[in-house]
Amino acid sequence: MNNFIKARKRIEVSTGEYVKILREFKGLSQKRLAEMTGIPQSTLSPLQKSVGKFGLQ
Template identity: 50%
Template sequence: MSEYRKAKRHIEVSVGDSVRIVRELQELSQNELAEITGIPQSTLSAIENNRVNLGVERAKILARALKCHPAVLVFPGWDINQESAA
């Protein structure tokens, strides 16, 4: 049997990626999410493409609309084990 290397279990996810992933899991388009939240579709696109910072207030609005905790959107790569070692 040849040697192999295990696949990584974690991937890097940006804030924009987390917003897009949760939105898509909710089966919402950017336009639909814009209607629900009042955040312009162009701003949602910029957030998802990491061109605009999410910010606390937008995170709260999006979290309510996407039925998740704001931390899911703001801290997608948080690793408690790594942070506690710092």
């Protein structure tokens, strides 16, 4: 499984962009990711758009 070619250029992405990229790579909808993680879809949507402030409780 180590057949990956090293990227020529590194890009910076926000946490929200990273979540969206991984979610789409795995073929998951926001709804399914919400079900799997227990994070409400109403929280995932703005997180992926990098809108709002999020903290830990």
